[in-house]
Amino acid sequence: MIDLHSHILPGLDDGAQxxxxxxxxxxxxAADGVTAIAATPHVRDDYPTTADQMERGVAELRRDFAEEGxxxxxxxxxxxxxxxxxRLGHDELRRFTFAQTGRYLLVEFPYVGWPLGVExxxxxxxxxxxxxxxxxxxxxREVKEAPGRLAPLVESGxxxxxxxxxxxxxxxxxxxxxxxxxLELGLAHLIASDAHTPDIxxxxxxxxxxxxxDSGLARYLTEEAPAAIVSGEDLPELPARTGRRKRLGLF
Numbered sequence: 001m002i003d004l005h006s007h008i009l010p011g012l013d014d015g016a017q018x019x020x021x022x023x024x025x026x027x028x029x030a031a032d033g034v035t036a037i038a039a040t041p042h043v044r045d046d047y048p049t050t051a052d053q054m055e056r057g058v059a060e061l062r063r064d065f066a067e068e069g070x071x072x073x074x075x076x077x078x079x080x081x082x083x084x085x086x087r088l089g090h091d092e093l094r095r096f097t098f099a100q101t102g103r104y105l106l107v108e109f110p111y112v113g114w115p116l117g118v119e120x121x122x123x124x125x126x127x128x129x130x131x132x133x134x135x136x137x138x139x140x141r142e143v144k145e146a147p148g149r150l151a152p153l154v155e156s157g158x159x160x161x162x163x164x165x166x167x168x169x170x171x172x173x174x175x176x177x178x179x180x181x182x183l184e185l186g187l188a189h190l191i192a193s194d195a196h197t198p199d200i201x202x203x204x205x206x207x208x209x210x211x212x213x214d215s216g217l218a219r220y221l222t223e224e225a226p227a228a229i230v231s232g233e234d235l236p237e238l239p240a241r242t243g244r245r246k247r248l249g250l251f
Contacts, residue, residue, distance in 0.1 A: 001205050003029060004038040004098060005106060005135060005161055005192035009057035013047040015196040019064055026065060026072040032206045036073040036190075036230070040106050042131065043088075044081030051095035052161045054078055059212040071192035073092045075098045075230060082115050090128045097130060099145055099234065101232030105163070109137040126157050133159045133229070136167050136194060138178040147181040159189040159225075159235070165206035181213065186238055188190065190229070191221045199235055 005031075009017020029037060039058050042048045052078065061074045077141045078096030085093065085107065088119050094102045105125065109115070122132045137143045137150055137160060150160060165171045166179040182188040191208050209218035216239050228235045 001032075001034045001209070001222040002036045002038075002137055002230060003034050003193050003195070003205060004075075004077065004133070004190060004226050004229060005163075005197045006037045007039075007079075007197075008037055008074070008195065009039045009041050009054065009061060012049050012053060012057060013042040016080055017182070017197065019061070020048070020063050022061055022250050023070060025195055027068050027075075028198065029193070029195070029205070030070070032204065034072065034205055038077035038106075038230075040077040040079040040196065042081070042094065042108070043078045044084050044108065048084070049078065051078070051092050052177050054096065056092065066218075077106060079106050081108050082110075082118060085121060085125070087098055090130075093125075093130060094129075098133075099230045101230075103129070103131055103232040104133050104159070104229045106135050107132045108135050109140055109143075111139050112141050112201060114142045114149070119156070122153060122158050123156060127164070129163055131159060135161050135192075136163045136166070138162050138182055138188075139171065141180075144174050145179040147178055147185060150182065150203050152188050153186050158230075161190050161192050161222075162188045164193045164204045167208040167211045167249060168204055169211075170204065172219040173198070183217070187205060187214050188221070189235065190225045190240065191218075192226075 009026050010016040010019050043049045058076050077098050098104045125132050144199050162179045166175040169176050209222050212218040225235050
C-alpha cells in the first residue's frame with residue numbers, strides 16, 4: 001500500500017517531533033503493509049513550511065531510514081491550506097506535488113464550514129495543470145450533512161482522500177458514516193492515514209481497507225490510485241462498489 005498523507009517529517013508541524021517518532025511511524029506503517037509514505041507537512045499560517053524545508057526533511061529522513069534499515073520509501077509532498085495556496089506561486093506549489101511530478105497536490109479541507117471560493121481556487125489550480133487532491137473532507141461538518149456537495153468539485157477534476165481512521169471508526173460514527181457515503185457516491189479516490197505521531201492517528205491502512213468490504217475497491221483506494229498519483233499518471237477507472245461495509249464497534 002501507498003500512504004499519501006502523513007506528517008512524518010520531524011519538527012515541521014504538529015506531527016512527528018523527533019526522528020524517533022518518524023522511525024516509529026514508518027516501522028508501524030511497514031508492519032501494516034505500507035511500502036511508501038508521502039511526507040505531507042502542513043503549509044499554512046501556523047505551520048508555514050517552505051518547499052526547501054520539506055525537501056531537506058525528506059532527504060534527511062531517506063538517509064536515516066537507509067541507515068536504520070527501514071524499508072519504507074519517503075516521497076515528497078505537502079498539505080496546502082486553501083488560504084495559503086493563493087499566496088504561493090505555481091512553481092512553489094509544484095514542488096509540493098506528490099513525488100514532485102508537478103501534477104497532484106494535496107489540499108487541506110477545513111473541519112468546519114464550507115470554504116468560501118473553494119470552487120474558483122481549485123479551478124485555478126486545474127488551469128495551472130495541477131490536480132487538487134482534497135484531504136479528509138469526510139470530517140467536515142458541511143460534508144457530513146450533505147456528502148453530495150463534493151460532487152461538483154469532483155466533476156470539475158478534483159480527487160478526494162478519505163482518512164483511514166474515519167473508515168475503521170477511530171474518528172467516530174459521523175466521520176465513518178460520511179466516509180462510507182462518499183464511497184457509495186463514487187466521490188472518494190484514495191485512503192490515507194493522516195498519521196501524526198505514534199500516539200495520534202497512526203497508519204491503520206490495513207484495517208481501513210478491510211472495513212471497505214470490497215477487496216477490489218480497497219485495492220484501488222490503497223494501491224492502484226496512489227500508485228498512479230505518485231507516477232503522475234491518470235487514475236484508472238474507479239471500480240464499481242460490490243461488497244458491503246463491515247459493521248464496526250466504536251472504541
